[in-house]
Amino acid sequence: MGLSKVVFLDRDGTLNKDEGYVHKVEDFELLPGVIQGLQLLKQDYLFFIITNQSGIGKKYYTEEEFREFNNRVILELKKNDIEIENTYFCPHVVEDNCVCRKPKTKFIQEITSIYDIDLENSWMIGDHPSDILFGMNAGCKTIYLLTGHGEKHFEELDENNIKPTYIARSFMEAAHFIKDLNSPNTYKKSSK
Numbered sequence: 001m002g003l004s005k006v007v008f009l010d011r012d013g014t015l016n017k018d019e020g021y022v023h024k025v026e027d028f029e030l031l032p033g034v035i036q037g038l039q040l041l042k043q044d045y046l047f048f049i050i051t052n053q054s055g056i057g058k059k060y061y062t063e064e065e066f067r068e069f070n071n072r073v074i075l076e077l078k079k080n081d082i083e084i085e086n087t088y089f090c091p092h093v094v095e096d097n098c099v100c101r102k103p104k105t106k107f108i109q110e111i112t113s114i115y116d117i118d119l120e121n122s123w124m125i126g127d128h129p130s131d132i133l134f135g136m137n138a139g140c141k142t143i144y145l146l147t148g149h150g151e152k153h154f155e156e157l158d159e160n161n162i163k164p165t166y167i168a169r170s171f172m173e174a175a176h177f178i179k180d181l182n183s184p185n186t187y188k189k190s191s192k
Ligand SMILES: [Mg+2]
Pocket: 010, 011, 012, 013, 014, 126, 127, 128, 148, 149
């Protein structure tokens, strides 16, 4: 068997709408183009969700509430024939200085201990600079999304010398960029 390629996915603000610490099932809403984008990629890539959930550590919500919400995300994707291999979440707050919070790559190490993955040709997609740093630390290519909290944290990329492979305005644009990388004339680089 050859190596698998992966798209590592942040969850909140990347797949689903996030007004901040989203955790109530009734607030669940996928962002536009997520289904179509994942469908575009699913033949060539495995999907994992990797999400920082400091809301658990801050006691804004429980791990059980997190799981309930996450199951809702997985179910909605499944209904559309999209399989998430697994979800990895960090429940800690920054001050815990844990080993699993993005941009630390413990979860990637866990995944690569189970799956044979071509990291160089894998991607991390997220709406926070730490997602990009996480992907860079893991040796993946990265896409910074301007959805979710992406606009708000945009300046932090340059300030911290964090360089995404691409910056996309929507999940669909990100998916197209990955899909069409071998025909770069199809999509112009973002002007930002
Ligand atoms: Mg996010």
